[in-house]
Amino acid sequence: MAKNSKGKIIVEIIKNKCIGCSNCIPVCPPDALFMKDGIAELDIEKCIGCGKCVKVCPTNAIIIEKAIKKEPQIEPLVSAQKSSIAAYKGIWVFIEQEHNAPHPVSWELIGEARRLALKLSAAVSAVILGGKKEELEVFAREAMQFGADSVYMASSESLLEYRTKPYAEGLVQIVNKYKPEILLIGATTLGRDLAGAVATRLKAGLTADCTGLEINTENLFLEMTRPTFGGNVMATIFCENVRPQMATVRPHVMPMPKKDAARVGKIIFDDLKLPEAEIDTKVIEFIVDAVCSDSGLHYADVIVSGGRGMGKAENFSVLRELAFVLCGAVGASRAAVDAGWVDHSYQIGQTGVTVRPRLYIACGISGSIQHRMGMQCSDCIVAINTDKNAPIFDIATYGIVADAIKFVPVLTKIFREKLAGKNVFAGVEK
Amino acid sequence: MHIVVCIKQVPDSTQVKIDPVTNTLMRQGVPSIINPYDIFAIEEALRIKDKFGAKITAISMGPPQAKDALKKAVSLGIDEAVLLSDRAFAGADTLATSYCLACGIKALNKENPVDLVICGKQTVDGDTAQVGPGIAVRLGFSQLTYIEKIEKIDFERKEIFVYRHAEKGKQYLKSRLPAVITVLDGINELRYAPLPELFRAARYQVKAWDKKLIEIDENLCGMKGSPTAVKRVFAPTPRQRGEMVSFNERNPEETARALTEKLLINKNG
Numbered sequence: 152m153a154k155n156s157k158g159k160i161i162v163e164i165i166k167n168k169c170i171g172c173s174n175c176i177p178v179c180p181p182d183a184l185f186m187k188d189g190i191a192e193l194d195i196e197k198c199i200g201c202g203k204c205v206k207v208c209p210t211n212a213i214i215i216e217k218a219i220k221k222e223p224q225i226e227p228l229v230s231a232q233k234s235s236i237a238a239y240k241g242i243w244v245f246i247e248q249e250h251n252a253p254h255p256v257s258w259e260l261i262g263e264a265r266r267l268a269l270k271l272s273a274a275v276s277a278v279i280l281g282g283k284k285e286e287l288e289v290f291a292r293e294a295m296q297f298g299a300d301s302v303y304m305a306s307s308e309s310l311l312e313y314r315t316k317p318y319a320e321g322l323v324q325i326v327n328k329y330k331p332e333i334l335l336i337g338a339t340t341l342g343r344d345l346a347g348a349v350a351t352r353l354k355a356g357l358t359a360d361c362t363g364l365e366i367n368t369e370n371l372f373l374e375m376t377r378p379t380f381g382g383n384v385m386a387t388i389f390c391e392n393v394r395p396q397m398a399t400v401r402p403h404v405m406p407m408p409k410k411d412a413a414r415v416g417k418i419i420f421d422d423l424k425l426p427e428a429e430i431d432t433k434v435i436e437f438i439v440d441a442v443c444s445d446s447g448l449h450y451a452d453v454i455v456s457g458g459r460g461m462g463k464a465e466n467f468s469v470l471r472e473l474a475f476v477l478c479g480a481v482g483a484s485r486a487a488v489d490a491g492w493v494d495h496s497y498q499i500g501q502t503g504v505t506v507r508p509r510l511y512i513a514c515g516i517s518g519s520i521q522h523r524m525g526m527q528c529s530d531c532i533v534a535i536n537t538d539k540n541a542p543i544f545d546i547a548t549y550g551i552v553a554d555a556i557k558f559v560p561v562l563t564k565i566f567r568e569k570l571a572g573k574n575v576f577a578g579v580e581k
Numbered sequence: 582m583h584i585v586v587c588i589k590q591v592p593d594s595t596q597v598k599i600d601p602v603t604n605t606l607m608r609q610g611v612p613s614i615i616n617p618y619d620i621f622a623i624e625e626a627l628r629i630k631d632k633f634g635a636k637i638t639a640i641s642m643g644p645p646q647a648k649d650a651l652k653k654a655v656s657l658g659i660d661e662a663v664l665l666s667d668r669a670f671a672g673a674d675t676l677a678t679s680y681c682l683a684c685g686i687k688a689l690n691k692e693n694p695v696d697l698v699i700c701g702k703q704t705v706d707g708d709t710a711q712v713g714p715g716i717a718v719r720l721g722f723s724q725l726t727y728i729e730k731i732e733k734i735d736f737e738r739k740e741i742f743v744y745r746h747a748e749k750g751k752q753y754l755k756s757r758l759p760a761v762i763t764v765l766d767g768i769n770e771l772r773y774a775p776l777p778e779l780f781r782a783a784r785y786q787v788k789a790w791d792k793k794l795i796e797i798d799e800n801l802c803g804m805k806g807s808p809t810a811v812k813r814v815f816a817p818t819p820r821q822r823g824e825m826v827s828f829n830e831r832n833p834e835e836t837a838r839a840l841t842e843k844l845l846i847n848k849n850g
Binding site: 339374557 | 672705724725752756
């Protein structure tokens with residue numbers, strides 16, 4: 152039993168279990184815990200062995216060898232919250248649409264919500280905001296074909312183009328009115344901008360960029376799993392006392408559900424008052440990206456990427472050609488960007504774009520840790536490199552020791568023959 | 582003109598790993614750095630200062646040693662640096678973090694009205710991109726995220742013109758100051774620390790504010806103010822080394838055929 156010089160029984164920190172969340176720091180009455188080098192440290196002379204830190208540690212990294220008295224913990228605030236959260240029901244999916252096109256992640260999330268709904272015995276609803284009611288109705292019907300039981304719809308002139316303020320205001324109004332238990336939003340630039348604002352307004356818990364969702368069978372909380380530390384660590388997050396439980400979910404992670412043209416449901420329409428005069432941000436222009444641009448990279452099903460081994464800027468043309476045949480986008484490693492062969496917007500990796508295509512073809516890329524962090528979640532990785540010891544081969548589904556500059560045109564030729572213009576890698580089903 | 586830059590001290594996330602056997606975090610000996618995305622925010626603030634003249638204050642929330650990150654910011658040309666540090670702030674999720682930072686910025690605003698708050702896109706340890714929007718909502722400032730370029734700022738008319746990255750292109754937006762903007766990586770390239778600033782940083786005393794020094798509700802900070810909690814951490818399933826397809830140098834077409842067949846079968850199967 153660990154004791155300090157005053158003879159007090161004290162807690163012990165198991166250093167390799169500590170994740171540095173610092174939850175224990177504020178609960179310690181004598182201020183005996185502090186952070187050092189990213190993990191908790193104990194001033195053993197200050198410790199009174201109360202065990203409060205033991206209770207709040209998510210990874211059981213703090214232990215004490217005595218029974219901790221369980222204090223009656225039913226504070227009035229908590230029980231009031233408990234009864235109010237029971238009023239929140241159903242799983243909602245935010246349908247992201249911009250310029251009259253819904254984002255596919257919205258449909259993926261309806262499929263996922265259906266799966267979760269089975270475990271909660273809850274209904275699945277879509278929520279859709281936009282400028283023109285007639286256009287939204289088309290998407291609302293589509294949402295029901297993908298699996299939504301009903302659709303909450305709101306339109307307003309000021310929702311024609313996406314802007315944070317009116318969208319957040321609109322979504323907050325609808326959530327407060329109908330009270331969903333769970334609200335899922337795609338982790339796109341629009342979704343993450345909106346979710347951050349909405350969660351702050353609702354004072355709700357929000358978990359970003361999730362790659363896994365599950366319902367805890369005991370307490371029925373939503374458990375949200377997400378990569379942190381650039382994908383080196385996975386964390387499962389939950390939210391106990393506040394509703395809705397909000398999450399943004401990474402596109403391309405959940406399978407695309409099948410459409411059922413016979414499915415129909417109810418549309419609940421709200422006409423929102425969002426006066427333009429109260430919105431400070433105005434959209435002057437929307438500049439649509441050319442193909443193979445940075446934003447094409449984010450959601451491309453196929454990416455053909457080049458590194459130092461491509462030798463010079465001109466050689467990227469062979470990659471563009473292969474990408475064209477595969478209906479994909481072109482990416483690059485930092486080495487190729489630093490050499491000035493392609494623009495920074497092409498860069499894949501820690502300080503560039505993170506991608507998750509179905510097929511990633513790495514050409515002349517050695518595969519530094521920084522690059523791998525940006526692409527290692529791809530479904531299938533093909534690596535073409537002259538160095539048989541290149542680390543990229545450690546994560547490649549298929550590796551070929553060859554000079555990419557010479558081999559890629561051959562590969563393009565064969566693909567062209569076999570595919571004859573068909574887009575076989577498009578994101579339908581996994 | 583007063584610009585506030587929000588920064589975070591983070592472990593170099595490329596070096597943080599999970600022990601795949603014991604499922605524990607291995608972060609001992611991992612160096613602490615300024616969140617790489619925040620470097621772009623610092624440089625963007627410096628560029629505005631170069632053009633218009635402005636005072637730049639860097640603010641951070643974290644343990645006492647996060648002062649090192651703020652000192653580094655001073656060495657790059659930031660004028661003042663404030664660390665919000667209190668054990669009541671520890672264990673915060675993004676909701677509590679943005680509350681605490683907003684309280685700190687409100688305190689700065691009282692001394693010298695803030696026109697612009699600049700944040701990085703996200704941190705490399707948390708990767709949430711939620712704190713910037715949280716601060717904007719709490720302060721009631723315009724929220725402009727994923728900014729590719731600041732086209733024009735008119736401090737007199739309180740107007741800002743920016744290009745914002747969107748899913749299918751970019752939005753050219755006009756908005757009002759004060760605003761919170763989060764900048765994309767690659768928006769600029771960081772300058773070298775100028776020698777006089779390096780000397781200044783060495784002597785600079787970072788201001789440390791605790792819960793008593795600013796107006797803040799303790800119940801909304803740290804773990805108490807955080808609706809979310811971590812249940813567990815674990816290692817991602819490691820990617821297995823796959824198959825090497827032998828390269829037929831005399832007949833590369835054969836290799837290409839073998840590879841495309843594997844890819845197309847893999848696709849259909």
